[in-house]
Amino acid sequence: MCGRFALRPGRGELRALRGNYAHIDDWDGEDDFVPRYNIAPRTQAPVVRRRDPGPSGSGSGSAQDNQGDAPLVMQTMKWGLVPHWSKVEDNTLNTINARAENLAEGGGMWGSIKGKKRCAVPCQGYYEWLTKGKDKLPHFLKRKDGNLLLMAGLYDSATIEGRTIWTFTIVTTDANPEFSWLHDRQPVFLTNKAALDAWLDTSSQTWTPELSKFVLRPYQDQSVPLECYQVPKEVGKIGNESPSFIEPVASRKDGIQAMFAKQKQAQTEPSSSQSKSLAPSSSPPKPSFSPTASQSKVAGAEADSNAPDLHPPSTPPPKVKRPRSASPIDLTADDEATEPEAKKVKVADKNTKAGSSSGSKPKKAPPKSPTKNKSKSSTSSPKKSTAKPSAGGSAKITSFFKKT
Missing domain, CATH: 3.90.1680.10 (SOS response associated peptidase-like)
Known part of the structure; x- marks a missing residue:
């Protein structure tokens, strides 16, 4: 045809x-x-x-x-x-x-x-x-x-x-x-x-x-x-x-060959410039921050000013003082089973006094039966705790026993 x-x-x-x-x-x-x-x-x-x-x-x-x-x-x-x-x-x-x-x-x-x-x-x-x-x-x-x-x-x-x-x-x-x-x-x-x-x-x-x-x-x-x-x-x-x-x-x-050559050149040039912009700097990165996160921060800085800052803070945040709990010091399950009950009560009272002096309102401990406490004290033998309380807590407990 x-x-x-x-x-x-x-x-x-x-x-x-x-x-x-x-x-x-x-x-x-x-x-x-x-x-x-x-x-x-x-x-x-x-x-x-x-x-x-x-x-x-x-x-x-x-x-x-x-x-x-x-x-x-x-x-x-x-x-x-x-x-x-x-x-x-x-x-x-x-x-x-x-x-x-x-x-x-x-x-x-x-x-x-x-x-x-x-x-x-x-x-x-x-x-x-x-x-x-x-x-x-x-x-x-x-x-x-x-x-x-x-x-x-x-x-x-x-x-x-x-x-x-x-x-x-x-x-x-x-x-x-x-x-x-x-x-x-x-x-x-x-x-x-x-x-x-x-x-x-x-x-x-x-x-x-x-x-x-x-x-x-x-x-x-x-x-x-x-x-x-x-x-x-x-x-x-x-x-x-x-x-x-x-x-x-x-x-x-x-023609088609020239068109493909132009497309290949156009694809090569942006990728080469992008690889240069994303190349790692001579200074080593911060140990606590990954290079990927810092690269995404640089790439999105102009496009999105509201993007979250991915860099770690220069100074650590201030510690917040919290009131001490009125409950006894957190010990292990084995320690709670072997420690004398009387000692726990004394430690709780001392913590309550410390909480009052710091300005916070202590919590009232639930009332305990004196008969029950006496029976426990007479039947159980005292055993030294293996847990290590905090430095401040050790000092306060020791001074308490010296006074008694």
Whole structure:
């Protein structure tokens, strides 16, 4: 299939059919053609055909006319063939391509024109889209030597609402095995003057078996090699126009390789500057503070002034004096079981006095039965505690026993 092609050489090059095909003197409708790198269906493009010797110029010559000797003429036509019997221009018809198999079989809408209305469509190359999953990648196929390609075509004219319109279609066949990965169809190419003359020779006004063999054969001209490469996706939109559309994406300055190089450079520069800013200083970090916490403090200082200060305080916080408990000194369970009860009571009384002198209101200890205390004192033997009370507490207890 061929649904888009490029044709924007100099007008002198186009008239000379760059590639040594032939030189063309006349160009009908030259002003109607706008050279473009993105020629789409329903737009104007030039085709090459034999000049019709009939006075009307409608292309309906007789069998006696020697079409093989008629001069070549270039004519601007609309891409998308409208048959001559049409009363309206139906844009819904899919006539931008004509399958070679249909031409060889005979019949159909091409039967009345394939014998006498053949043309060649010049181009610099054509576009084809490769489907990869959900993505479609445009490719451009052209001659390696850069000369113009000629594609086999058919043309016709129709009078609609008093106006004569000229239209054409491009003949397609099976793709060359070298390019079948891109698409299963390919235009029929006319790569030399002999092929061009044979295709444009409509003197017999009939379709011959030789023509069927020619159009059904995939491209095999080893003397004119073709090449294919990916091009930018912007060519997919009909209104876009750029000389970069026929340049390989890989070799363009703004192509995909250059884009990836710029992205890689942009990613490398911030990471290198960030690594410099986060590099540890020469002075060792404080032993009680991790480097990660200090780095996050520096990074968020400007962005969030309310962020908590993660550095430790320079001076320890003041100690808060709490009132001593009225309960006995916290000893171990074993000590409480072996210590005389009388001694515990005395220690509690001493602590109560100390709490009163410090200004805090002591808590009242629960009353204890004197009988119970005496029985415990008489039955239990005193044992020295193994717990080590605080320094202040030892001094107070010792002074208490000296007084008693």
